[in-house]
Amino acid sequence: MSERKYRVAVVGCGLIGGKRSDVIVNDPRCELAVVVDPNEGAAKRLGERVGVPWSTSWSTVLAETPCDIVVVATPNAFLADIAVSALKGGKHVLVEKPMGRNIHEAIRMAGAATSTNQVLKVGFNHRYHPALMRAHEMYADGEIGQIINIRARYGHGGELTDQGVHVIDLISWFAGEPTEVFGYLQTAAWPIAPLEDSAFALMKFSSGALASFHTAWTQWKNMFSFEVFGTDGSVTVDGLGRSYGQETLIVAKRKKEGGAPYMSRTVYDEEDISWKLEWDDLIRGIETGRYMGTPNDGITVMRVLDAIYRASEQRTPIGLD
Numbered sequence: 001m002s003e004r005k006y007r008v009a010v011v012g013c014g015l016i017g018g019k020r021s022d023v024i025v026n027d028p029r030c031e032l033a034v035v036v037d038p039n040e041g042a043a044k045r046l047g048e049r050v051g052v053p054w055s056t057s058w059s060t061v062l063a064e065t066p067c068d069i070v071v072v073a074t075p076n077a078f079l080a081d082i083a084v085s086a087l088k089g090g091k092h093v094l095v096e097k098p099m100g101r102n103i104h105e106a107i108r109m110a111g112a113a114t115s116t117n118q119v120l121k122v123g124f125n126h127r128y129h130p131a132l133m134r135a136h137e138m139y140a141d142g143e144i145g146q147i148i149n150i151r152a153r154y155g156h157g158g159e160l161t162d163q164g165v166h167v168i169d170l171i172s173w174f175a176g177e178p179t180e181v182f183g184y185l186q187t188a189a190w191p192i193a194p195l196e197d198s199a200f201a202l203m204k205f206s207s208g209a210l211a212s213f214h215t216a217w218t219q220w221k222n223m224f225s226f227e228v229f230g231t232d233g234s235v236t237v238d239g240l241g242r243s244y245g246q247e248t249l250i251v252a253k254r255k256k257e258g259g260a261p262y263m264s265r266t267v268y269d270e271e272d273i274s275w276k277l278e279w280d281d282l283i284r285g286i287e288t289g290r291y292m293g294t295p296n297d298g299i300t301v302m303r304v305l306d307a308i309y310r311a312s313e314q315r316t317p318i319g320l321d
């Protein structure tokens with residue numbers, strides 16, 4: 001740990017800026033220096049709630065307020081410009097997902113991080129849900145063998161660029177490098193065209209693994225289901241807490257002689273600690289260079305998103321090589 005506290009600025013004082021601020025003010029290694037939002041009411045409300053100064057101008061803050069880390073939690077349209085300015089100003093950055101509006105913005109952010117040698121972390125908080133972390137740890141320890149395929153469902157509350165981003169990141173975290181994708185998009189129940197309220201996609205990986213997912217804004221009772229099937233067993237995560245139902249890890253271990261597998265079931269019913277664990281990982285990244293949600297992880301998701309939209313338009317699988 002460094003001798004003095006990391007000074008942090010949070011840009012964007014909405015739902016996620018508020019969640020991030022709560023974690024930062026409770027981290028003894030950090031000092032929340034300022035919160036920023038062009039909406040004065042939002043900036044003032046959050047600043048007063050967490051007891052720190054607030055501002056309506058991120059460019060003034062970046063120029064004038066000494067800080068080491070900038071959290072960018074604005075609507076997607078502003079993520080890239082603010083993140084790149086912060087990186088060029090010598091700050092480490094935690095930018096919310098998705099990594100900008102498109103692959104070009106993602107690459108621009110990654111380039112700024114490389115050229116300034118700052119940590120750029122993309123906010124993939126789902127990786128830090130305890131059941132998903134444990135599932136990944138079991139996979140990495142060889143407990144389910146080689147991954148054969150993955151099946152994920154997530155809804156409701158958004159389209160491909162919202163919940164789909166988390167699903168694509170989680171699938172790629174387990175299965176590695178995606179090489180080809182296909183998808184169908186549907187706008188059936190909400191007046192959001194050209195955005196979709198359902199996305200069905202297939203992904204193929206360099207290992208030979210396959211994945212399918214469905215993200216939906218028409219999942220009237222919200223749900224999260226993530227199933228990873230390996231040669232020796234499977235890990236399934238159902239629920240993410242609260243309205244998504246108890247976060248539960250179900251493990252099946254294949255019996256070599258066949259028949260019903262050995263089963264175990266663990267419920268994780270503590271409060272959502274993913275935001276705190278993700279913040280710890282950012283600090284680890286700054287101190288050791290090792291962390292998850294790297295620029296490459298973010299770019300992978302953007303490439304897959306871009307390819308699914310093209311695949312659905314062109315009605316053909318799209319290679320990612």
Ligand SMILES: NC(=O)c1ccc[n+]([C@@H]2O[C@H](COP(=O)([O-])OP(=O)(O)OC[C@H]3O[C@@H](n4cnc5c(N)ncnc54)[C@H](O)[C@@H]3O)[C@@H](O)[C@H]2O)c1
Pocket residue numbers: 011012013014015016017036037038039042058073074075076078079096097098123124125126
């Ligand atoms: N990890 C997750 O699970 C998760 C969940 C929801 C949202 N997000 C991401 O977090 C980001 C913010 O989402 P949210 O739900 O907090 O949105 P929100 O609408 O609640 O808050 C966004 C805030 O940013 C402010 N803002 C707009 N332009 C700005 C600018 N130029 N500079 C500073 N602030 C500005 C708005 O006034 C608003 O207060 C998005 O990128 C979203 O994709 C991540």
